[in-house]
Amino acid sequence: MKNPTFLFPKIFLLFFIALVISSCIKNDGSIIGDAKVRVFNTVISDTTRNFYFNNALFNSVSAVSALATSTNSSYFVVEAEKEYTIDSRNTITGVSNSSSKETFALGKNYSIYYTKSDSLPTTKPKMFIYQDTVRQNLNVAQVMFINYGYTLGSKVMITDRTKSFTETLGYGEKSGYRQIIEVGRSKTSLVLNLIDSTGVEDTISYTNFAKGKVYTVIIEGAKNGKLKERLVPNN
Known part of the structure; x- marks a missing residue:
């Protein structure tokens, strides 16, 4: 015959587990x-x-x-x-x-x-x-671009100083997530400009990024049509 004092903790533990599970479930299951x-x-x-x-x-x-x-x-x-x-x-x-x-x-x-x-x-x-996306990659930073600059007169071209990639986004378009390896380097940056104003550039230095972080860059426009952007972390 099993010892009742030994069975009681087991019964109590099973009751507690059932209570926790039931508290996480709605009436509809x-x-x-x-x-x-x-x-x-x-x-x-x-x-x-x-x-x-x-x-x-x-x-x-x-x-x-x-x-x-x-x-x-x-x-x-x-x-x-x-x-x-x-x-x-x-x-x-x-x-x-x-x-x-x-x-x-x-x-x-x-x-x-x-x-x-x-x-x-x-x-x-x-x-x-x-x-x-908020999942980390501890070896790189990840960044996505989305264009809601409805006052801008043209699409926005995005690249970096080394021209390792080039992407053009119109209003309402977004990119996939790009990986940034050279995190923290002051001489490296992302470059954004309106395609009809190639001489006017906005930059985001790689010193703004940290490994393991995921970012969104929201492209906007001022009332006068000037390019603006915001860098916002996801995690």
Whole structure:
């Protein structure tokens, strides 16, 4: 006959494991989990925007104030495998001018880009949503480019000082992830310029990159059509 004092810890352990598993499962049998989301505002405006997820202000979970032009939130956690209606509202009037529906996959990271297709005042803003790469490669930095410069007059050419690659992106286009090996070298940089203004260049020095990090470069435009860009880490 087995010792009852020996059986009790085993029974208690099995009960605890079952309790943990059941706490992670919804009534419909699906697993509850999280996804991470961040929001970018690329629309040129004097008014900041609030972004709502199923009528809940994202600030309430991210502790970030409303987004001004050329700013973004950090990643914040949302419930995965659940459909969200996401809308952008004027912080003064509360009026929504853009909305989108999305279901975020379990354990994934996403970026939401609030943008316009042109600079006409009658053009309604819209939102584009992409899944981000955050997996590390400890030997290199990784960078992706996305062009939401709707005031720019031409496509943007991207290369580096050694011309090891050249890529041209029009509005709304994005690149794959490129690896940067020479991280930290001050004499090496990424070079961006409008294809109709080859003498005017913007650069991003490799001193801005770190091995194991993944980055997004958001290409934007000033109100006067000048090229702008932002380097934002994904991890």
